[in-house]
Amino acid sequence: MIFDIVITSLIKGSTYAMLAIGFSLIFGVARIVNIAHTAFYMVAAYCIFYTTTQLGFNPILAIFVAVILVSLLGLITFKLLIAPIREHEAAVLIATIALAIALQEVMMILFTGDYRSVPPLVPGFATIMGVKVFYQQLLTFVSVLVVLGLMYLFLQYTRLGLAIRATAQDREVANLMGMNESQVAMLAMGISVGLAGVTGAVLAPLSIVEPHMWNHPLAMMLAVVVLGGLGSIKGSLYAAFILGTAEALVVFMIPAGAYLKGAVALSIMVFVLLVRPAGLFGVQFEEER
Amino acid sequence: MLEINDLTVCYDKAMILNGISLRVDEGELVSLVGPNGAGKSTTMRAVSGLVQWEKAQHRGNEGDITIKGTIEFMGHPIHRKPAHKIAEMGLILCPERRRPFKEMTVFENLRAGAYMIKDKKEAEHNLQNVYKLFPILQERSHQLSGTLSGGEQQMLAIGRSLMCNPKLLCIDEPSTGLSPIMRAEVFRKIMEIKAMGITVLLVEQEVSMVFKMTQRNYVLSSGKIIAEGSGEELLKDEVLRKTYLGM
Ligand SMILES: Nc1ncnc2c1ncn2[C@@H]1O[C@H](COP(=O)(O)OP(=O)(O)O)[C@@H](O)[C@H]1O
Numbered sequence: 327m328i329f330d331i332v333i334t335s336l337i338k339g340s341t342y343a344m345l346a347i348g349f350s351l352i353f354g355v356a357r358i359v360n361i362a363h364t365a366f367y368m369v370a371a372y373c374i375f376y377t378t379t380q381l382g383f384n385p386i387l388a389i390f391v392a393v394i395l396v397s398l399l400g401l402i403t404f405k406l407l408i409a410p411i412r413e414h415e416a417a418v419l420i421a422t423i424a425l426a427i428a429l430q431e432v433m434m435i436l437f438t439g440d441y442r443s444v445p446p447l448v449p450g451f452a453t454i455m456g457v458k459v460f461y462q463q464l465l466t467f468v469s470v471l472v473v474l475g476l477m478y479l480f481l482q483y484t485r486l487g488l489a490i491r492a493t494a495q496d497r498e499v500a501n502l503m504g505m506n507e508s509q510v511a512m513l514a515m516g517i518s519v520g521l522a523g524v525t526g527a528v529l530a531p532l533s534i535v536e537p538h539m540w541n542h543p544l545a546m547m548l549a550v551v552v553l554g555g556l557g558s559i560k561g562s563l564y565a566a567f568i569l570g571t572a573e574a575l576v577v578f579m580i581p582a583g584a585y586l587k588g589a590v591a592l593s594i595m596v597f598v599l600l601v602r603p604a605g606l607f608g609v610q611f612e613e614e615r
Numbered sequence: 616m617l618e619i620n621d622l623t624v625c626y627d628k629a630m631i632l633n634g635i636s637l638r639v640d641e642g643e644l645v646s647l648v649g650p651n652g653a654g655k656s657t658t659m660r661a662v663s664g665l666v667q668w669e670k671a672q673h674r675g676n677e678g679d680i681t682i683k684g685t686i687e688f689m690g691h692p693i694h695r696k697p698a699h700k701i702a703e704m705g706l707i708l709c710p711e712r713r714r715p716f717k718e719m720t721v722f723e724n725l726r727a728g729a730y731m732i733k734d735k736k737e738a739e740h741n742l743q744n745v746y747k748l749f750p751i752l753q754e755r756s757h758q759l760s761g762t763l764s765g766g767e768q769q770m771l772a773i774g775r776s777l778m779c780n781p782k783l784l785c786i787d788e789p790s791t792g793l794s795p796i797m798r799a800e801v802f803r804k805i806m807e808i809k810a811m812g813i814t815v816l817l818v819e820q821e822v823s824m825v826f827k828m829t830q831r832n833y834v835l836s837s838g839k840i841i842a843e844g845s846g847e848e849l850l851k852d853e854v855l856r857k858t859y860l861g862m
Pocket residue numbers: 615626629631649650651652653654655656657658
C-alpha cells in the first residue's frame with residue numbers, strides 16, 4: 327500500500343507540476359489567468375483517443391499530433407480571443423472560463439459524454455515489491471520528468487528562455503532590453519498550452535477521457551499555484567508533489583477517499599490563503615507604476 | 616542626437632509634462648535635474664517608449680494617458696514607436712530604482728542586457744568590457760542580483776544597459792540612496808562611459824557633483840523646463856539655486 331501511494335503521488339505530482347508550470351508561465355509573462363489551461367489538456371486527451379482508437383495512429387505519432395494541434399489551438403485562441411482584451415483582467419478571466427466551457431461542449435458534441443478510454447501506449451506491467459506497476463505509469467512519469475528537464479534547460483540556457491524569465495520578472499525592463507513583449511507572450515502561450523497538451527497526451531491512457539475531465543485538474547492546479555506562490559515555477563514544482571502526495575494519501579487511506587479528492591485541493595487552498603497568502607515561494611513582481 | 620519638442624504627457628487629467636523641449640547632441644553628457652515629482656522620470660519613460668507601452672496596456676481603461684509633441688532620435692521620430700524598437704535603435708534607459716532582475720544572477724542580468732546582440736563573440740566582447748569597467752560585477756557574477764548592495768545593483772543596472780552597445784544612454788537617478796563614496800564612484804564611472812564615446816542623458820536630484828561633470832543642464836520643475844545652461848550659470852541665479860536645486 328505504501329508503494330501504491332508513492333507511485334500515485336509521483337504520477338499525480340508530476341502531472342500537476344506540468345499543468346501548474348504551464349499556467350504559471352503565461353501568468354508570469356503576460357499576467358493572463360488562463361482558466362482554460364486544463365481544458366487544453368482535455369482536448370489533447372481526446373486527440374489521443376481519436377487518433378489512436380479511431381484512426382489507428384501509432385501512439386508516438388499520436389502524441390506529436392496532439393501536442394502540435396493543441397498548441398496551435400492555444401495560439402489561435404490567444405491571438406483571437408485573449409490578446410485583444412489582455413488589458414482587462416476580469417475580461418480575460420471570463421473569456422477563458424467561457425473558452426473552457428466551449429471546448430467542453432464541443433467535445434460533448436463530437437464525442438458525446440460517454441466515458442472513453444485509451445489503450446496504454448506500452449502495455450504490460452512489472453511487479454515491484456509486490457505491487458503491480460504498469461509500464462504506462464512509468465512512461466507517463468518519465469516523460470513528464472524529461473519534458474520538465476527540457477523546459478528547465480530551455481528557460482535556463484537559451485536566449486528566448488532568458489527573455490521569458492526576464493519578462494516574467496519585470497516587463498518594463500524587458501522592454502528596455504529590446505525584448506518584444508507581445509512576441510514573448512505569444513511564445514510563452516505556445517509553450518504553456520504545449521505543456522498542457524503533453525500532459526493530456528501522456529496521461530490519457532491512465533485516466534477516463536470525458537468532457538469534464540478538466541475540472542478536477544483545474545482545482546488541483548490552482549491549489550498548486552496558490553501553495554507554491556503565484557508565478558513561481560520552483561514553487562509550483564514543490565507544491566505539485568506535496569499536493570499529489572496529499573491527494574494520494576486521502577484516496578488510499580480514507581474509505582471512499584476518492585470522493586474527497588476535490589476537497590483536498592480546496593482545503594489546502596483555503597488554508598494557504600489564510601496562513602501564508604504569498605505561498606511557499608511567492609514571487610514579488612516588480613511594481614509597475 | 617535626441618530632440619524633444621513640446622512634449623506633453625497627461626495621466627488622466629493630471630498634466631505631468633507641460634510642453635518640454637530639450638536637446639542632446641552626439642558625444643555630450645547632459646543632465647536633467649529638478650526636485651522630486653518634477654517629471655524627470657516621466658520624461659525618461661516617454662523617451663524610452665515606456666509611457667507609450669503603459670498607454671497601450673491601459674487601452675480603454677480609466678486613467679487614460681495622452682502624449683503630445685515629438686521626440687526625435689538620430690533624425691527619426693520615435694514618439695510612436697514601441698519601447699523595444701527604440702531600444703533596437705540604440706537608445707537605452709537605465710531605469711530609476713535600478714531594477715535588476717532579482718531572481719537572476721549578475722551574469723544572467725548582463726546576458727539579458729545583450730538580448731539584442733545575436734553575435735556570440737560580440738556579446739562576449741561587451742561582457743568583458745563591462746567587467747573591465749565594473750570589476751566587482753565579475754567577482755559577483757554568480758551571485759543573485761537581489762543580494763547585491765545598492766551600489767553594486769546600480770553598477771549592474773548600468774552594466775546591463777551597456778551590454779547592447781547603446782548610442783544614447785539615459786540614466787535615471789543613479790546616485791539615489793547611495794553613500795557619498797558610492798555616489799562619487801558611480802559618477803566617475805559615468806564619466807568613463809562618456810569618454811568611451813557614448814552620449815549620456817543623466818537624470819539627477821543631487822546637482823553639486825553633476826554640475827562638475829556637465830556643460831549643459833536642464834532644470835525641470837512641475838513638468839516645465841524652467842532653466843537651461845552650465846552649472847555655473849544656473850547656480851548664479853539665487854532663486855533657482857535655493858528653490859529648485861536645493862543648495
Ligand atoms: N502612472 C502615473 N499615474 C499618475 N501620476 C503619475 C504616474 N507616474 C508619475 N506620476 C506623477 O507624475 C509626477 C512626476 O513624476 P516623476 O516623473 O516620477 O518625477 P521625478 O522623476 O522628477 O521625481 C509626480 O507628481 C507623480 O506623482
